[in-house]
Amino acid sequence: MELTTPPRLGLAARWRHLPREARDTLFLLAVIGWTVLPHVNHLPLWCTALTAVVLLWRTRLALTNAPLPSRWVLIAVLALAAGLTLWSYRTIFGKEPGVTLAVVLMALKTLELRARRDAFVVFFLGFFLVLTHFLFSQSLLVAAAMLGSVWGLLTALVLAHMPVGQPSLSSASRLALRTALLGAPVMVLLFLLFPRMGPLWGVPQDGLVKTGLSNTMRMGTVAEIALDDSIAMRVRFFGNPPAPETLYFRGPVLSNFDGRTWTTGIASSAPARDELRATSPGLDYEITAEPTRLFLIPTLEATSAIEPIDGLTARRRDTLSWGTDRLVFNRVRFKATAHTRFEHGPQQRSPSLRENVLLPNGYNPRTLAWARELGDHPRMANADAPALAQAVMQHIRTAGFTYTLAPGVYGETDERVALDEFWLDRKEGFCEHFAAAFVVIMRALDVPARVVTGFQGADPMPIDGYYIVRQSHAHAWAEYWVEGRGWVRADPTAAVAPDRIVRSRNLVPAPGFVAGAISNVNPELLAQLRQTWETLNNRWNQWVLNYSRGQQLDLMKQLGFDSPSWQDVALLLIGILSGLALLGASWAWWDRHRQDPWARQAMQMRRSLRLLGLAALPHEAPRTLAAQVHQQYGELGAAVAGQLMALERQRYGHAPLTRPSAQWLRALRGEVRALRRSAQHAPR
């Protein structure tokens, strides 16, 4: 027998010729793939591979209409996945292992997609997977991608409930979209008025490595942050923005040095005992800060007051930083007042300063010797702290130091002389090197000094007036103590790279391929695109992501509540919902008398005909009624009978109307009136 090869079909044609079930399954698989895809970054490689293999396998089964694998295969694969999860994370609890397992479960569930019940499990897992994306990012892009996922899942759900024939994907997706759009007002209402509360139980610490401020500083760590172009916070000033060189945002203060690592000292967690002596008027500003994952929120130096933050208690510490009562795991927005000219810290030498002059033994002997030499110099015989600081800065300016983000590794052979190598040999480094060396030298000269970390500078955004502080603005500077004045800021980096401070130029890392191509063609365009995008993102952050109890109460104030509380919010929500329910109930009551439109028309017609003295019983067809009219009125009733025959044609004739026409009823009534008039006058 000769084998004939089936004609090759185009992709579109093959899609059209797929059986309904195969097509629906493929659609669902595509939606699942789309939902899982953004997780690839967070998943171990084996999980991505396993998911891809399973989804492709299921695709093949759908295309060939082959039987699904037995349950034992699934159980074996699931056990393998659980084992691999355990191997990857050492636990199966927590965010990342949970997401991994959820992805695997989702993929495996498609392999036993038999009954409608199984389909529902896939849908619910799908919605849950959508949510897990928000644990990692809530950006506009993720939101848009997940909106697509939700739409796809709803479409698949609608398809599953259209059992007849082969409904097109587009009609199902339209129905799903319509459902979601009709539900949108409910969503907006609930989003605005559902009472916001704090976390119900402790947020598990996750192993996510995220660059940002840290409680510790080691040579080289800040360089990593400098490569991170993501946004750390947004600042808005009410009034004139301060000069760029004064834009110091204070983070952790590091006063403890063990030779290798700088850590926060005792004072950093103590509440402020020292007053902040402002010498300039207050400057009001607002910060929307990304999660710091520290007991701290970054503030403009020197912030004297912060308006209460929703769900967070912030207090000024001894170090002038603002500490919080819990780890800041969410984006916070707050208004505060800062002073650009100020003094703080003890004016007299006090025991609290003692930890700020400690230096570990046996570290960096040559730098300490260099410092002693400076202090022993006749010119410095009775120099005070500012004069000593001035001398060190002068040295940095003149001794051939270079500012670079890639200075190489110091202390590779002997960690204890890392600073020596920097200060005396290679002289290449960035902020953390300069700040650390400055502090060590000041301490060697018996001047209390410490390292302050935070951000310096910001990108102004002319479009919406927000300043953007990126992770790459992260900076480290120094403070030393002066008798009678307190702590004084010294930024040794400014001595070598004033540009870094004045224009707050962060070193932009090599852009990606696309960005590179665009900037080659038109650098302005890239900047503009980026500004527009970030403005959009900011709106998103301010209005959607940052909507919290504070904003909720603001909204209530605008609605006319004097001093709203969250109970008022809940009451308002309940009130609106019950109002809507009542409206629905009254509509339902009104709708109780709904009738078939033809039946309604027939009733009105009969009422009209009864004026002519006809019985017009419900079962009588228009034709019968026309005959009765003719019998009773003869030629006079021809018009009314004609209308009735027209109805007969409208309803039952060729191309009947789907709905009764209102004109017809008006015409009939007109004819009935005319007939009554003429019947009264005409002799019978």
Next chain:
Amino acid sequence: MSSIAAPLRSVLHPAAAVRRRFRAWWQARLPRTDTLLLTQRNIYILPTRAGLMFGVTLVVLLLASINYQLSLGYVLTFLLAGSGIVSMHVTHNTLRGLTLHLRPPSAVFAGTSALLDVTLTSAGRARFGIGLSLESTPGKAVAWTDVPEGGQSSAQVSFVPPQRGRHDVPTIQIETRFPLGLFRAWAIWRPAAQVLVYPRLEQPAAPLPAAHPVPGGPAARRSTDGGEVEGVRSYRRGDPLKMVLWKKAARTLETTGELVSRDTSASVQHQLWLDWSHCTGLAPEDRLSRLATWVVAANRAGADHGLRLPGVEIAPGQGEAQRKECLEALALWS
């Protein structure tokens, strides 16, 4: 479910028995009608198991959103909640305003399934995923249909009537889960129509009883037909088509414009009486079955047949009307 298990279950679960009685009482209240307009007075709606699961999913999503302070989590949760609420209305709307009409069901033999043909009419929008099923049968087959915008569609459900007689059409259930399957809206419909059920046909069929000569019949008949070839007469209304002599008819059509049939009465000269007393030794119902089988066979053979039952006698005749009359008598005999 086996027949033993059902009463056992009702003993073990008195609630089931109560529920059944309540359902029977409730349905007895519904007026019987062949045309039903679904309004919110006769549509019921409840969440499905999947709907309850959906609710649980929403709670989990909400808890996760609260705990991780996810604004987008709130957005997702509330979007799904809104869609769920809308889907409830859509599900209800799918049935509301729908008109159902049952065509008069045709008679069937006991043991064969009777087809109920329901026409669904939507005056307004298109409606999807409407299922019809018989309310009484558990694990029932559902006939699904879509109703086009401003149009009609039909759906058939069938049931096997248990015994002969005139039966009420069983209660029909109309349901839908469209669009998301979170809610199930349904209505209970008791049509007014009745279905006539003939006795069960005998398997295998017993041979027809011997026909008896008609006393004086052929002679009288021959004289009225006068001059015709024996066994052929002009076509009369009601003659079965296979009795038509087509070759001869082709000729006679040209001359007289008439068809000719084989004159069975002339050739057979017998009359077939299907008599209750022919089936001795059988239970009454089996006798009726045999008689019904004979009626069908006699009709197929084109023989004149009459029927005698205690208290009933139908004069011999043939054709569809005769068949109907006989079978009806058998169906309703008591």
